Amino acid sequence: MADVTLKGITKSFGKGGAKRAVDGIDLAIADGEFVVLLGPTGAGKTTTLRLIAGLETPDAGMVSIGGRPMAGLAPASRDVAFVFQQYSLYPHLTVYENLAFPLRSPARRMEAAAIDARVREVAKMVRIDHKLENRSTRLSGGEMQRVAIGRALVRRPSIYLMDEPLSSLDAKLRGELRLELKRIQKELGATLLYVTHDQIEAMTMADRIGILAEGRLVQIGTPREIYADPANLHVAARLGQPHINLLPVGLLPDVPAPPGTKTIGARTEHIALAREEGGNARVDWIEHLGDQNHLHIKLDEQKLVTLADPDMAVSPGDRISLSLRNPLYFGQDGQRLV
Numbered sequence: 001m002a003d004v005t006l007k008g009i010t011k012s013f014g015k016g017g018a019k020r021a022v023d024g025i026d027l028a029i030a031d032g033e034f035v036v037l038l039g040p041t042g043a044g045k046t047t048t049l050r051l052i053a054g055l056e057t058p059d060a061g062m063v064s065i066g067g068r069p070m071a072g073l074a075p076a077s078r079d080v081a082f083v084f085q086q087y088s089l090y091p092h093l094t095v096y097e098n099l100a101f102p103l104r105s106p107a108r109r110m111e112a113a114a115i116d117a118r119v120r121e122v123a124k125m126v127r128i129d130h131k132l133e134n135r136s137t138r139l140s141g142g143e144m145q146r147v148a149i150g151r152a153l154v155r156r157p158s159i160y161l162m163d164e165p166l167s168s169l170d171a172k173l174r175g176e177l178r179l180e181l182k183r184i185q186k187e188l189g190a191t192l193l194y195v196t197h198d199q200i201e202a203m204t205m206a207d208r209i210g211i212l213a214e215g216r217l218v219q220i221g222t223p224r225e226i227y228a229d230p231a232n233l234h235v236a237a238r239l240g241q242p243h244i245n246l247l248p249v250g251l252l253p254d255v256p257a258p259p260g261t262k263t264i265g266a267r268t269e270h271i272a273l274a275r276e277e278g279g280n281a282r283v284d285w286i287e288h289l290g291d292q293n294h295l296h297i298k299l300d301e302q303k304l305v306t307l308a309d310p311d312m313a314v315s316p317g318d319r320i321s322l323s324l325r326n327p328l329y330f331g332q333d334g335q336r337l338v
């Protein structure tokens with residue numbers, strides 16, 4: 001595996017480069033690191049992966065892999081393995097043949113016995129070894145995606161690039177594969193750049209999360225740093241369930257907001273509640289999600305959502321007192337004030 005560096009990578013599309021998809025991204029991924037790029041639709045995540053893979057050419061900036069500049073190198077010469085969102089398997093081939101395919105290129109000159117050993121090893125890793133002789137069309141969606149991931153893993157490239165590989169799966173399977181992928185990455189010591197708009201995937205798998213917005217890398221850090229110490233409103237709003245509450249300064253009179261504060265960000269852990277006749281807020285409704293309950297609160301005309309404390313017995317219409325403990329403060333421009 002290898003480290004990967006992007007320096008000032010920029011890419012535009014459209015007439016006269018009207019649409020800047022990736023805008024001056026600097027990113028250094030260490031050997032063996034799992035980096036997740038998180039961002040909404042159109043943020044430039046896929047384009048960033050494609051630029052590393054050599055499927056797109058940057059307008060400016062450079063990509064290097066293992067210290068080697070990649071400019072002018074075709075995808076096949078870059079030593080990367082790409083897993084796409086949709087399992088792109090060869091339908092007429094068995095699982096075994098699909099897994100063996102990347103190893104059979106004449107340039108590799110790999111012995112048949114070595115190919116066989118590697119295919120079986122990876123099939124075990126992605127838990128598809130019981131279906132090696134099945135046609136790939138005779139598999140469930142989750143199994144197909146395991147094979148697609150396995151087909152990348154049979155190779156030992158410098159970096160694995162994965163573009164929302166779990167997004168087409170149902171929630172349960174996604175949860176399982178998420179854990180497995182993390183386990184496999186650790187086992188292999190693989191360098192992995194993974195793109196998603198699913199915050200849970202980012203939080204659970206990443207060594208570091210990079211937040212992308214409108215082609216820019218807005219912040220990069222450990223999941224904990226990105227969650228607890230967001231650089232701006234955009235980053236704060238990407239993580240946390242329920243979403244962070246964004247309150248106008250002045251809504252609560254005695255919050256020690258620093259000068260210049262425009263918005264206060266309050267997550268569940270920043271909100272203290274108690275049942276109280278004559279309290280400043282009112283329970284609007286309680287949303288039961290099974291594993292957690294969301295408490296919808298109204299404070300004047302402002303709506304807030306927080307996780308309900310299971311020990312706090314409240315019903316819609318109850319008055320409660322609401323105060324904030326060490327919330328996050330943001331200025332006029334949306335940047336965090338500390």
Ligand SMILES: Nc1ncnc2c1ncn2[C@@H]1O[C@H](COP(=O)(O)OP(=O)(O)OP(=O)(O)O)[C@@H](O)[C@H]1O
Nearest residue numbers: 013014019021039040041042043044045046047048
């Ligand atoms: N080949 C292309 N031609 C024209 N515009 C493109 C092309 N590829 C990407 N774009 C535009 O560049 C921007 C970034 O696209 P990109 O696919 O990288 O976003 P993304 O973050 O991966 O989004 P998603 O989560 O929807 O996959 C979008 O506005 C997209 O429409």
